Amino acid sequence: MKKLYVCTTADLPPGGARRLDTSPAIALFNHNGDYYALADLCTHGSASMSEGYIEDDCTVECPVHTAHFCLKTGKALTQPATVDLATFETLVEGDAIYVFVPTGDR
Amino acid sequence: MMNARADVSDVPVYVVVGGGRAGASAVAAMREANFSGRILLVGAEPYPPYERPPLSKEMLVKPEAAQLTIYPETYYADKNIECLFGGSVVRLDSAAHRLTLASGEEFTFDKLLLATGARARAYPLLDQLGERVFTLRTRDDSERLRSALTPGCRLLVVGGGIIGLEVAASAIALGATVTVIERADRLMARGTPDPLVDILRRLHVEKGVRFELGVTLNGASCSNNGDVLLRAEDGRPFIGDLVVYGIGVELNTELAVSAGLHVENGIVVDEYGRTSRPEIYAAGDAVRQWNPATRHHQRFETWANAQSQGAAVGRSMVTGEPCSMDVPWYWTDQYGHNFQVAGSHEASEWLHRNTGEGFKSTMLGLVDDVVVGAVTIDNGREMRPIRTMIANRFKVTDRALLADPRVDLRKLVECGR
Ligand SMILES: Cc1cc2nc3c(=O)[nH]c(=O)nc-3n(C[C@H](O)[C@H](O)[C@H](O)COP(=O)(O)OP(=O)(O)OC[C@H]3O[C@@H](n4cnc5c(N)ncnc54)[C@H](O)[C@@H]3O)c2cc1C
Ligand code: FES
Numbered sequence: 001m002k003k004l005y006v007c008t009t010a011d012l013p014p015g016g017a018r019r020l021d022t023s024p025a026i027a028l029f030n031h032n033g034d035y036y037a038l039a040d041l042c043t044h045g046s047a048s049m050s051e052g053y054i055e056d057d058c059t060v061e062c063p064v065h066t067a068h069f070c071l072k073t074g075k076a077l078t079q080p081a082t083v084d085l086a087t088f089e090t091l092v093e094g095d096a097i098y099v100f101v102p103t104g105d106r
Numbered sequence: 107m108m109n110a111r112a113d114v115s116d117v118p119v120y121v122v123v124g125g126g127r128a129g130a131s132a133v134a135a136m137r138e139a140n141f142s143g144r145i146l147l148v149g150a151e152p153y154p155p156y157e158r159p160p161l162s163k164e165m166l167v168k169p170e171a172a173q174l175t176i177y178p179e180t181y182y183a184d185k186n187i188e189c190l191f192g193g194s195v196v197r198l199d200s201a202a203h204r205l206t207l208a209s210g211e212e213f214t215f216d217k218l219l220l221a222t223g224a225r226a227r228a229y230p231l232l233d234q235l236g237e238r239v240f241t242l243r244t245r246d247d248s249e250r251l252r253s254a255l256t257p258g259c260r261l262l263v264v265g266g267g268i269i270g271l272e273v274a275a276s277a278i279a280l281g282a283t284v285t286v287i288e289r290a291d292r293l294m295a296r297g298t299p300d301p302l303v304d305i306l307r308r309l310h311v312e313k314g315v316r317f318e319l320g321v322t323l324n325g326a327s328c329s330n331n332g333d334v335l336l337r338a339e340d341g342r343p344f345i346g347d348l349v350v351y352g353i354g355v356e357l358n359t360e361l362a363v364s365a366g367l368h369v370e371n372g373i374v375v376d377e378y379g380r381t382s383r384p385e386i387y388a389a390g391d392a393v394r395q396w397n398p399a400t401r402h403h404q405r406f407e408t409w410a411n412a413q414s415q416g417a418a419v420g421r422s423m424v425t426g427e428p429c430s431m432d433v434p435w436y437w438t439d440q441y442g443h444n445f446q447v448a449g450s451h452e453a454s455e456w457l458h459r460n461t462g463e464g465f466k467s468t469m470l471g472l473v474d475d476v477v478v479g480a481v482t483i484d485n486g487r488e489m490r491p492i493r494t495m496i497a498n499r500f501k502v503t504d505r506a507l508l509a510d511p512r513v514d515l516r517k518l519v520e521c522g523r
C-alpha cells in the first residue's frame with residue numbers, strides 16, 4: 001500500500017471529483033466534505049466515474065448509462081451495472097488529501 | 107426450464123409474459139416490494155432476460171466485453187421466481203384468467219403483466235435475400251450478424267435509424283465498407299433532435315460511411331457471382347455482400363388484442379400500468395402509458411423506459427401505488443462516443459454549450475425560453491441536472507450564462523435560474 005498525495009482540500013470542493021492516473025485508475029470524490037476513492041472505470045463499460053454525478057445520497061451516477069454506485073462501499077446499486085467498484089482508503093492530514101493505492105503502482 | 111403449476115396453490119400468483127428488460131425489472135420490483143406470492147416469468151426466448159443495447163455495439167465489435175446478462179442466473183431461484191424460458195404464450199383468456207402456452211400447458215393467474223415488447227419490422231422485399239439479409243432484435247440475430255461481418259465486406263444498411271447507424275459504426279470498426287440507404291430525406295426521422303442528426307451524419311461520413319438518402323427500393327436479388335443487388339425506384343443499383351435492415355418495430359400486441367384489451371399504437375395503460383382489464387397490467391416497448399404530468403399517453407422504445415416502467419408497474423401490482431414517470435431519456439454509443447437525449451426533441455431553438463474539448467458538448471432545447479429537451483455528447487454528467495431542469499420546466503433568463511460551459515448546471519438548478 002502506498003500513501004499517495006492527491007491535492008489540497010481547497011482543490012476538491014464538495015461535489016467535485018478527480019481522476020488519478022494510477023493503475024488501476026482511481027476516482028476521488030468529495031461528498032459534503034467527506035472523501036471517497038473508487039475504481040475509476042465503471043464496471044459496466046468504459047466510463048470514467050470521475051466524470052460522474054455525485055448525488056446527495058452519497059452515490060455517484062455513471063455518466064454513460066446512469067448506473068449508481070455507493071461512494072462508501074462501491075456497491076452497484078442500480079442497473080445496468082451489476083458488479084461493484086473497488087474502494088480505496090482516503091486520508092486528510094491538515095489540508096492535504098491522500099489515497100492509499102495498491103503497491104507496485106506509482 | 108421449470109414446470110410451474112400456477113393453478114394448484116392458493117397463494118396469489120402473478121405471471122409476467124415476456125422476459126426482456128421490462129419483465130425482468132418487474133419481477134425484481136415485485137420481490138423488492140415484499141410480494142410473497144408466486145411469481146412466474148414466461149419468455150419466448152430460450153435465455154434468461156438479457157440486455158439488447160449491446161447487440162448492435164459491443165456484441166458485434168468486442169463480444170468478450172459485452173455485458174448481456176441482466177441478473178445472474180442464480181438470482182431468480184434466490185428470489186423464488188419461477189421461470190419458463192423458451193415458452194411462448196399463445197392464448198390469453200382474460201375472463202378466466204388463463205394463459206395457454208404453445209406446448210398446450212395452461213396457467214391461471216391472479217394478476218398478469220404483459221411485457222411482450224416488440225420485434226423488428228419485416229421488410230418482405232429484402233427478406234427474400236435469405237441468408238444474406240439480417241435484422242437485429244435478439245441475441246441470436248446479433249450472433250448471426252457477427253459471424254457474417256468480416257473485414258472488407260460490403261455492407262448495405264437499409265434504414266438510417268439508430269439501430270442502422272449503430273450497426274454501421276460497428277461494421278466500420280470491423281473493417282467493412284458501409285452504405286446506408288434511407289427512404290426519408292434525413293436520418294433518424296423520428297424522435298431525434300436536428301443538431302444531433304447533423305453531428306451523427308458528419309461523424310459517419312468522416313469514418314467513411316456513404317449515405318443514400320431519399321431512396322425508395324423496389325428490387326432485391328442475389329446475382330450468380332454472389333453479390334447482393336438492391337435497386338432503387340429510379341433504377342440506381344446498390345451492390346454489396348450483406349444487407350442489414352432496421353426500419354422500426356412491430357409491437358408484440360397480438361395477445362392483448364385477442365384478449366380484447368384496448369390497444370391503439372401500443373397496449374393502452376393508466377398511470378398504474380393497468381390495461382382496460384384492471385387485473386392485467388402491461389409495461390415496456392409494447393405499451394402506451396398515461397402520463398398525468400403531460401396529460402398524454404406516451405410510448406417509448408428505450409432501455410430506460412423499459413427498465414423504470416417495468417419496475418414501477420411491478421411495484422404497483424403489489425402496492426397499488428401509481429407509477430411516477432421520468433423525463434424520457436435514451437443513449438446511443440457510436441465510434442466510442444456516448445450520445446444522450448432527454449425530453450422533447452421538438453425545440454424551437456438549441457443552445458450550445460461547447461467545452462472545446464473534442465466532442466464533449468451539451469445542447470439545450472428551448473421552447474419559449476423553457477428547457478424542454480437536451481443532447482449531451484460525451485458529457486453525461488450534465489444530463490443529470492438537465493433532467494431536473496426539464497422536469498421543472500426551467501425558465502432561461504440569462505442565455506449567456508447557460509451557454510457558458512464553465513457554469514455548473516447543478517448550481518443553476520439549485521438556485522432556480
Ligand atoms: C439492437 C438494439 C439496440 C438497442 N440499443 C439501445 C440503446 O442504446 N439505448 C436505449 O435506450 N435503447 C436501446 N434499445 C431499445 C431497448 O433495448 C428496448 O427498448 C428494450 O429492450 C425494451 O424492453 P421490453 O422488455 O419492453 O421488450 P423486449 O426487449 O422486446 O422483450 C420482450 C420479450 O418478450 C418476449 N415475448 C413476446 N411475446 C411473447 C409471448 N407471447 N410469450 C412469451 N414471450 C413473449 C419476446 O420474445 C422478448 O424476449 C435497443 C434495442 C435493440 C434491438
Ligand atoms: S458504462 Fe457505466 S453504466 Fe454503462
